[in-house]
Amino acid sequence: MNLLARVPAHAPGLTRRTCVLGLASTPFALSALANTPPRTSIRIGQTTALSGPLGDLGLAMHNGAKACFNQVNARGGVQGAPIELVVKDDGYDTTRALNNALELMADPNMFALFNCMGTPMTAAILPKVKASGIPLFAPFTGALSVRPRDMRNVFYIRPSYPDEAERLVQHLDTIGTRRIAVAYQNNTFGKEIFDGVRVAMERRNMPAANTVTVETNSSDAVEAATSIAALPSEALLIGIAGKPAVDFIRAFRKLRKGTALYTLSILGTAQTLKELGEDGVGIAISQVVPMPNASTAAVVREFQAAWKALGASQEPSHLALEGFINAKAFVLAMQRAGRNASREAFIESTWKLDQQDLGGFDLRFTAPGAHASRFIELTMVGRGGRFIR
Template sequence: MSTPHLPAAARPTLTAALPPAHATRRRWLAAAAAATCAPWLGAGRAHAQEGAVRIGQSTALTGPLGDLGSAMHQGAKAAFAAINARGGVHGKAVELVTLDDAYEVPKALANVDQFLADRDLFALFNCMGTPMIEAMLPKVIDSGMPFVAPFTGAQLSRVKSARNVFNIRASYADEAEKLVQHLSTIGIQRLGIVYQNNSFGKEVFQSARQSMDRLKLPEALAVTVENNASDAGAAAAKLAGGHLEAVVIGLAGKPTLEFVKAFRALQRGVALYALSVMGTPATVKALGPDATGMAISQVVPLPSNVVMPVVRDFQAAWKAAGATAEPSHLALEGYINARVFAEALQRAGRNPGRAAFLDALWGLKKWDLGGFEIHATTPDRNASRFVELTLVGRDGRFLR
């Protein structure tokens, strides 16, 4: 016999059909099991109701920086999977729609055009790469669609008038300042800076130089490296001959590998300091012994630091999602970004419009995500200022 079609609210559930004692026990067991996997969600329903909040992500799943994009994507997916398993947000699942742009601007723009044309898409989330975000930003700002957690530390995404763009991660300026402050604290005077000859590298250089001026450090010996790394060897030779105590590295991708290998072949006693975009497991593995001893700034906590509640929650979600890769900083960053999105969606109430969602995002003041604070102020400022230094150990693992 067929079951008559009923509206969602009128459909009987299995729990409602059970005797009261069994129903109570079933609900208690389900809530206890879910809370064990994701205690930050509290008790709730086991499955999301009908409907979903669809959000779009253009990121590099392949290409030269595919390892970065894939790690963040997996971390975000783990968070949303845990949220959806607990009933979603106000009973609605969060559906992450991801398109691969292979770290190519034309593909990223085509992806964003597709997202902006989709009337059922609620927001853009965690799109990746300074060049890609710079290209897509005018369209996104003009559309008014919420753009949450663009993956860049560049100031170009921090637009004072763009209330629909919500930056989370600490900026490249924050990272460069942390590195220079540390070097000043330990008494380093003879400093070199190598930076990529693009907008990313120039921003790192300017931020580092401003910090050095403020701390009254001597002027650094500075060199550039082209995006194709063709002059990485020449840059390494110039810095190796500069009698330096430390080098700040404002490079990403292939230039990082080529420069570090060339420099280590010439000089092994000089401390190397790099930004978070360099500190991926793939890059560290590719460098091998040349990575040992490098100091790298990170914009999220160490993903093995289970003293922090947010890391414990992340590890539980990562395991529940069946992830086989070792948890990384980038995966944790994707997870944190997803948690922030879900929190704002929760605060915005049932069936919120984009305006209510943006109000909820900007209402996140000193919100403690288990040791990681989100504090929204103005669109030209990122909501997190978290930066800590890590060290690459002999086994390639990060240490604090």
């Protein structure tokens, strides 16, 4: 039947054109839209360091996420659609990370970027993410400088580096340790940490800290350790990660064995602690997820089972658990949005989530630029690289 033929030419306010447009709301049109083929998989991309000086960090996070996604896929995926994680190694190099991100975003089936690693890398990627509108979920950085308040498509989970620094300085002040030295990585990541420490110390009227920087390639780690060891301090706060941290701490321990060492969560991979050996014993570390070998939290028990099923050669670590939690949060957000949700629908749905309990670990996405987790606790490295509270 010709539907237009049924429209009276004299019908007030009704034209053949408006009737054509109105057909979009008829059951016939809605049926056509509903018959759009469902998404066969939910494809997400990750650029991270799987090699290079910080490769053990990126690999731990990636494997933690993979353990979660494997577990979810074994149970049928998200409403029948499996999660497909596409990873590209950037070796903790900014140019490679940007090129990786551009390649991932060029894939028309790429739904989101996930858990991309590093402050300099995130800074390079953000303008492209903003222009494309693609969701960037749980980038691995605590830097405030890469947490813009005008990007609704970026979701942060871990607390900021200044938050961790504040917690460490608060502890030192509480126990009466006020003369603190600071060693930090000579990049945006390290400078964020130093700024957080400086502000926290100024707030408590502590004396200004003696400082030293270490290059990301570790070329000056021994020289830096020698320099800071020659200056008086009661405690040394370290804002360095990966191989540079290992080389620096080893060199410093040879010169100043009795000085208390404090550092942030990014140091605490099993590989780093294994390489440090006895030099790592006694280091206090702030953590942004629970103990990975504890069984009190349901999310930790779930992680342990998934990690065992993955068969990873790495030891389970806080960073692996963080990757698992980030993946679990993404799955929850995707389930709420629906397997066939558009990117914008996913973004809107995620911002509408109330506080979520992932199994003893709470999350709440409140506003662009803010982090969804408030969890920070202090741990200490014991014998054999094991953490104790």
